[in-house]
Amino acid sequence: MNQELQQTRTKTRIQKRNRELIREAALDVFSQRGFRGATLDQIAELAGLSKPNLLYYFPSKEAIHLDLLSRLLDTWLDPLRDLDPAGDPKAEILGYVRRKLELSRDFPRESRLFANEVLQGAPRLTEVLGSDLKALVDEKSAVLQQWAAEGRIADLPPKHLIFAIWALTQHYADFEVQVRAVLGEGHDPYAEAQDFLDLLFTKLLAP
Template identity: 75%
Template sequence: MSRPRTRIQQKNSETILDAALDVFSAHGFRGATLDQIAEVAGLSKPNLLYYFPSKEAIHLSLLSKLLDTWLDPLRAMDPQGDPLTEIMGYVRRKIEISRDFPRESRLFANEILQGAPHMRAAIEGDLKALVDEKTSVLQAWMDAGKIAPLPPVHLLFSIWAITQHYADFDVQVRAMLGPGHDPYAEAQDFVELLFTRLLALHHA
């Protein structure tokens, strides 16, 4: 049975993970090194290895936390709620995640671009099961005539693509908008309007 970590050990572990998030989100898993992570964390490499035995262990720890962050907004979509309210709530939470967790978004994007070597089981397991569950909810709302009929899984893909763009392409977004703009406030207004119109029922 392992001993609980002291406050200093917990702090150092969090410092390492935060530094690793910077390094991995900037360089990807392949481009990142333990030396880079140790330097950003302000710790020696032997000290870092006391907490995590390898680069892979640090990466997996970050990805496991990330998956919960990613899944929670979709889990919160309530089948008993008003469809537009629930979908717009999901869109809003995804924009907030892009705003509040841009490094995590880029870490996830890098992992997927590399073929998801460390997350394939989670993607094909927990994420797939949750998407299946929520697309069934979306389909039921569509079948009941509550929102416009669309391919539900592609609706989710579209929400992911648009909302995560603001984190993954932050530099480009800010360059295109110019100074004096709040990308995430503007994104929230636009994306909610876009999906509200897309999902609205049009009667002849």
């Protein structure tokens, strides 16, 4: 019985490891080639598994891609969820900008995966974008509007303010090669971006 339990645990560990190997490989391939350019053969080779072995864990390329996107969305939305209506408006918004920039710094492949999906019309994310994401943006936009109505921040279109934060932070991941090429050696793009974005949004948010 103990031997059977040990064998089950070993099998479970191997399965978990192989799933993570596939996810890591797929993240590299999808973020570099996009969904259409990626193949199961490329993912299997990078994961160090045979294609039939890969298909044991995920039945299709679509299944792997959807798995990655589903895991990514929670991570991507958490910083906006953390915007606290009871907090200081300026501190909350600047904190959101910092958290989004940190996501770009720490998860550049995930950012490019999401960008590629949206650029292709978001066929695997349309429902989520129109439901979970929209509901969250609507909720936080109402908070921003209330702060503006109270004279605590500038009166700005709240959804476009959120769009601007997305664009200005995710740019550093999605166009990292371009950013580093233009800045040249000896620059830390994310540290410099943080200083700039703090200054930009401090001025922009002033009532």
